[in-house]
Amino acid sequence: MSETAGVPAEKKTGTPVLELRGITMRFGGVVAINGLNLAINEGEIFALIGPNGAGKTTVFNVVTGVYRPTEGQVVFAGSRIDGKKRYQVTKRGVARTFQNVRLFHNMSALENVMVGADAHHRTGLAGAALGLPWHRREERDGRAKAEELLEFVGVARRMEETAKNLPYGDQRRLEIARALATDPKLLLLDEPAAGMNPTEKEELQGLIRKIRDTGRTVLLIEHDMSLIMGISDRIAVLDFGQKIAEGLPAEIQTNQRVIDAYLGVPADAS
Amino acid sequence: MNDTTNRNPLSRARDGYSSFFDTLRDRWATAPRWARWVVYLVLIVLAILLPADGVGSFMSPYTDWPTLLFFPIGGYILLAIGLNVVVGQAGLLDLGYVAFFAIGGYAMAIFGTKMHMSFWEILVVGVLLSAVSGIILGAPTLRLRGDYLAIVTLGFGEIVRIVANNTDYIGGPRGIGGIPHPPSLSEWTIPDNGFFDAIGIGGVQPLKYGALDGKPYYYLMLLLIVAAIIFAKRLENSRVGRAWASIREDEDAAELMGVPTFKFKLAAFAIGAAIGGAGGVVYASQSVSIIPTNFPFILSATILAAVVLGGSGNLPGVILGAFLVAWIPERIRGLQEYRVLVFGGVLVLLMIFRPEGLLPSRRRKAELAEGEGGMGGLGAEVGGPVTVAAGEVGE
Amino acid sequence: MKATTLNNLFSQFWPYTIDGLSLGAIYALVALGYTMVYGVLRLINFAHSEIFMIGTFGALGTLHLFGMPSNVGGFALVALVLALAVAGGIASGGSAVILEYVAYRPLRRNNASRLAALISAIGASLFLQQLFARLVIPQAFGLPKEKGALPVQGHFVHHTNVIHIGGFELSNDRLIVIVGAVLMMVALDMFVNRTKLGRGIRATAQDPETAVLMGVNIDRIVTATFALGGAMAGVAAALYMLRFEETRFDVGFLLGIKAFTAAVLGGIGNLRGALVGGIVLGLIEMYGSAVFGSEWQNVVAFSVLVLVLMFRPTGILGESLQQARA
Ligand SMILES: Nc1ncnc2c1ncn2[C@@H]1O[C@H](COP(=O)(O)OP(=O)(O)O)[C@@H](O)[C@H]1O
Ligand SMILES: [Mg+2]
Numbered sequence: 001m002s003e004t005a006g007v008p009a010e011k012k013t014g015t016p017v018l019e020l021r022g023i024t025m026r027f028g029g030v031v032a033i034n035g036l037n038l039a040i041n042e043g044e045i046f047a048l049i050g051p052n053g054a055g056k057t058t059v060f061n062v063v064t065g066v067y068r069p070t071e072g073q074v075v076f077a078g079s080r081i082d083g084k085k086r087y088q089v090t091k092r093g094v095a096r097t098f099q100n101v102r103l104f105h106n107m108s109a110l111e112n113v114m115v116g117a118d119a120h121h122r123t124g125l126a127g128a129a130l131g132l133p134w135h136r137r138e139e140r141d142g143r144a145k146a147e148e149l150l151e152f153v154g155v156a157r158r159m160e161e162t163a164k165n166l167p168y169g170d171q172r173r174l175e176i177a178r179a180l181a182t183d184p185k186l187l188l189l190d191e192p193a194a195g196m197n198p199t200e201k202e203e204l205q206g207l208i209r210k211i212r213d214t215g216r217t218v219l220l221i222e223h224d225m226s227l228i229m230g231i232s233d234r235i236a237v238l239d240f241g242q243k244i245a246e247g248l249p250a251e252i253q254t255n256q257r258v259i260d261a262y263l264g265v266p267a268d269a270s
Numbered sequence: 271m272n273d274t275t276n277r278n279p280l281s282r283a284r285d286g287y288s289s290f291f292d293t294l295r296d297r298w299a300t301a302p303r304w305a306r307w308v309v310y311l312v313l314i315v316l317a318i319l320l321p322a323d324g325v326g327s328f329m330s331p332y333t334d335w336p337t338l339l340f341f342p343i344g345g346y347i348l349l350a351i352g353l354n355v356v357v358g359q360a361g362l363l364d365l366g367y368v369a370f371f372a373i374g375g376y377a378m379a380i381f382g383t384k385m386h387m388s389f390w391e392i393l394v395v396g397v398l399l400s401a402v403s404g405i406i407l408g409a410p411t412l413r414l415r416g417d418y419l420a421i422v423t424l425g426f427g428e429i430v431r432i433v434a435n436n437t438d439y440i441g442g443p444r445g446i447g448g449i450p451h452p453p454s455l456s457e458w459t460i461p462d463n464g465f466f467d468a469i470g471i472g473g474v475q476p477l478k479y480g481a482l483d484g485k486p487y488y489y490l491m492l493l494l495i496v497a498a499i500i501f502a503k504r505l506e507n508s509r510v511g512r513a514w515a516s517i518r519e520d521e522d523a524a525e526l527m528g529v530p531t532f533k534f535k536l537a538a539f540a541i542g543a544a545i546g547g548a549g550g551v552v553y554a555s556q557s558v559s560i561i562p563t564n565f566p567f568i569l570s571a572t573i574l575a576a577v578v579l580g581g582s583g584n585l586p587g588v589i590l591g592a593f594l595v596a597w598i599p600e601r602i603r604g605l606q607e608y609r610v611l612v613f614g615g616v617l618v619l620l621m622i623f624r625p626e627g628l629l630p631s632r633r634r635k636a637e638l639a640e641g642e643g644g645m646g647g648l649g650a651e652v653g654g655p656v657t658v659a660a661g662e663v664g665e
Numbered sequence: 666m667k668a669t670t671l672n673n674l675f676s677q678f679w680p681y682t683i684d685g686l687s688l689g690a691i692y693a694l695v696a697l698g699y700t701m702v703y704g705v706l707r708l709i710n711f712a713h714s715e716i717f718m719i720g721t722f723g724a725l726g727t728l729h730l731f732g733m734p735s736n737v738g739g740f741a742l743v744a745l746v747l748a749l750a751v752a753g754g755i756a757s758g759g760s761a762v763i764l765e766y767v768a769y770r771p772l773r774r775n776n777a778s779r780l781a782a783l784i785s786a787i788g789a790s791l792f793l794q795q796l797f798a799r800l801v802i803p804q805a806f807g808l809p810k811e812k813g814a815l816p817v818q819g820h821f822v823h824h825t826n827v828i829h830i831g832g833f834e835l836s837n838d839r840l841i842v843i844v845g846a847v848l849m850m851v852a853l854d855m856f857v858n859r860t861k862l863g864r865g866i867r868a869t870a871q872d873p874e875t876a877v878l879m880g881v882n883i884d885r886i887v888t889a890t891f892a893l894g895g896a897m898a899g900v901a902a903a904l905y906m907l908r909f910e911e912t913r914f915d916v917g918f919l920l921g922i923k924a925f926t927a928a929v930l931g932g933i934g935n936l937r938g939a940l941v942g943g944i945v946l947g948l949i950e951m952y953g954s955a956v957f958g959s960e961w962q963n964v965v966a967f968s969v970l971v972l973v974l975m976f977r978p979t980g981i982l983g984e985s986l987q988q989a990r991a
Binding site for chain 2: 090118130
Binding site for chain 2: 709767768771772775777778779780781782783784785787788789790791792793794795796799810918919922925926929960961963964967968970971974975978
């Protein structure tokens with residue numbers, strides 16, 4: 001974090017950091033994503049919205065290597081990452097959170113984040129078993145980085161607590177810290193505001209901006225419209241696995257297809 | 271046994287016991303560095319004094335106490351530490367752990383009698399061989415669902431034993447005899463004077479490996495145990511241990527946080543195998559001859575029972591478990607014959623009343639309470655690319 | 666050691682095939698118990714091998730009851746085997762139900778981990794083996810305690826060839842084993858598909874939670890599953906006694922692992938798969954022992970297990986816990 005903190009945001013530089021080219025994802029008969037093209041630019045906050053079951057989470061799963069797309073390519077920072085192993089995708093600089101929190105919940109908050117920080121650590125078994133100097137240095141650095149990130153997301157005072165004992169909002173923030181610890185260029189947030197109260201949502205909005213301001217790109221799935229409209233640079237709308245609109249927040253708000261498919265159904269906007 | 275009148279006092283006693291150890295554990299966790307070193311030192315000194323006759327007359331009235339300390343007690347402890355890496359740390363169920371003990375034992379026997387290598391060379395070779403066989407077994411099978419892994423490892427253990435039994439080159443069912451003892455490092459004798467006599471180790475030659483005195487072998491085993499503890503503890507508190515814990519808790523999430531889960535599982539297998547192999551080499555170097563039936567399935571089950579009884583994942587617990595499992599049948603002579611019978615019964619009762627073991631780590635206890643037992647592989651089915659097991663990732 | 670070549674297999678093809686089929690039929694019947702319990706509880710019932718062992722002693726006890734007949738052949742043999750099967754089935758089915766009640770049910774109540782259940786199963790398995798070796802066998806057969814671990818024999822079959830065409834010979838015991846096993850499998854298949862209880866088992870295997878919601882009594886289903894699986898193992902035990910005329914306290918250990926292999930081979934959870942898996946394993950084992958020598962028979966079987974799990978972990982017919990093609 002520290003080395004990138006304070007780097008001024010480069011908005012809409014126009015170079016896509018992530019590109020989905022003609023992605024189709026089928027599960028048996030279900031077509032979860034259908035011929036999706038999407039380009040996320042470096043340094044922007046990009047929101048992916050759409051009704052439940054539209055295929056948003058599946059997009060995340062395809063990008064992070066959970067699924068190999070049935071068709072199409074995923075290009076990240078200039079090279080293809082579809083079909084790569086999940087941990088390799090993470091090492092290249094894509095990290096994510098989960099729609100339903102998936103922390104290592106019997107580990108402490110600090111340990112959770114340290115697992116993320118380990119992603120770039122090099123010590124092998126021998127180094128760890130023998131307690132060699134570079135291993136100690138890595139452990140120290142990892143710990144410092146984790147503490148710093150917990151501070152950054154605002155969970156520092158509970159870092160020794162077991163993850164599952166944290167309040168729900170803190171768990172979500174902890175997940176963000178864990179993902180940030182892997183030093184991602186691109187951070188994927190799956191409904192980070194779900195279950196948060198208005199104050200927490202407000203804070204989350206600030207946190208996401210702060211993350212972007214450290215030079216990272218954020219791809220965000222959310223249902224909360226005021227949050228989306230408040231922080232997104234651009235928005236894409238999915239419906240039944242297809243992109244039905246893409247543009248600036250103002251354009252999306254007035255797009256008739258979007259209103260029909262999504263905004264018109266208040267039940268979905270939790 | 272689910273009678274409510276019985277249950278309350280019983281469960282209260284259980285709670286009291288648990289909270290006592292919880293307090294102890296918290297004390298330990300916050301103890302200053304020097305205090306821990308003092309405790310370690312005291313423990314090591316006690317371990318060195320353990321073979322003394324005075325201790326032996328109570329602990330083992332029927333058999334030679336130092337030999338008993340070497341094996342089964344020391345041997346089981348070493349094996350349990352190794353198996354704990356696999357089962358307790360990485361959460362992989364291995365039912366054929368005895369195979370690695372056998373590979374170490376046969377390495378000692380073959381290289382010692384046929385190639386005339388020295389014990390110390392063989393120790394290195396045997397450990398490497400066992401680790402490699404761990405990798406050979408693990409590489410194709412570690413992607414399997416957890417309970418399939420259990421059966422495949424069981425099959426592997428049987429294959430190793432049967433192959434030893436059927437191969438004439440290594441003596442078939444008659445095994446290998448005339449295995450050399452380790453070369454004596456020194457003839458040095460602990461002075462036979464008042465002080466050392468008083469603490470019971472006067473006149474011992476701790477570095478001379480002969481046929482009669484079990485103490486030097488016990489010290490050798492002790493050395494291995496201490497080394498294994500140091501390694502295991504260091505791994506546990508490093509990125510490796512964190513990776514294992516994360517795999518136990520949520521293998522998919524771990525992989526997505528950059529943990530190469532397969533590599534770490536394989537590493538756990540190799541480390542466990544290496545420790546088991548070391549145990550085998552030392553065991554064979556003391557016992558002069560080995561036969562295939564020294565390495566039956568029941569030994570795998572026994573070591574697993576030791577790990578689980580003590581508190582899988584927690585080293586002090588595992589050591590305690592191994593000690594009890596090795597010592598009790600020797601101490602209570604009438605029990606010898608019914609050892610395995612009692613064992614089986616205790617395992618069932620333990621799983622009903624205290625599945626976390628006698629001295630569980632707090633985390634493992636919590637994991638078990640959640641019904642997953644931290645067996646990542648057993649709970650979550652690890653799917654290949656075709657299966658949709660990972661489909662839960664988003665939900 | 667005898668000559669171990671492919672020639673050996675070709676010159677003795679039919680005998681090895683018949684032996685493989687009859688062995689496979691026994692594996693298949695035992696595999697049913699593994700597959701059913703795994704289907705319903707997702708548990709490898711490690712003590713199922715001891716359920717089988719108890720069946721062999723049930724059958725042996727019945728032989729004693731009949732005054733240890735010898736040289737039984739013809740239809741008398743069929744009738745005798747029927748009695749042994751009933752005895753074995755009751756002994757095994759009953760002990761399977763008790764096993765579930767003592768070693769697994771309390772764990773299910775506590776919502777224990779699957780590791781805990783598996784370890785409890787291993788414990789129960791050791792306990793039962795030793796119970797027989799140390800107490801039951803010496804008591805029942807009036808042997809000194811140390812002899813409890815030795816094989817116990819009961820010779821009663823008068824071997825005749827039922828069919829003899831050229832090199833093809835089929836002896837009476839092997840014929841009864843194969844026919845008996847197939848009949849049992851058909852009966853079980855019908856039971857699971859046609860009766861209410863059978864449908865309950867399938868529903869539970871598919872989705873326990875929904876099954877509970879729909880009013881299925883899980884405890885009853887689990888009991889029935891253990892009883893049925895146990896009874897099949899008991900019948901297998903009677904057929905085993907017919908075929909080998911000898912048993913011991915750990916007769917189930919290797920046989921159990923192999924029956925489990927058969928279940929995995931056919932696709933665990935799949936009842937018809939158990940038949941296919943059992944037969945295939947029995948044949949591979951006998952052909953393997955023809956080629957490599959009988960001392961390698963078990964290594965061949967375990968290697969098959971490892972290879973199958975590596976390359977086709979869902980088995981030949983595919984797993985069908987979900988569809989429970991029961
Ligand atoms: N592993 C899977 N197997 C089968 N269907 C799936 C799987 N993952 C997602 N789907 C289906 O894909 C569709 C999109 O799901 P998802 O991406 O979770 O939607 P969203 O996140 O937009 O709510 C849904 O119909 C869902 O049922
Ligand atoms: Mg979603």
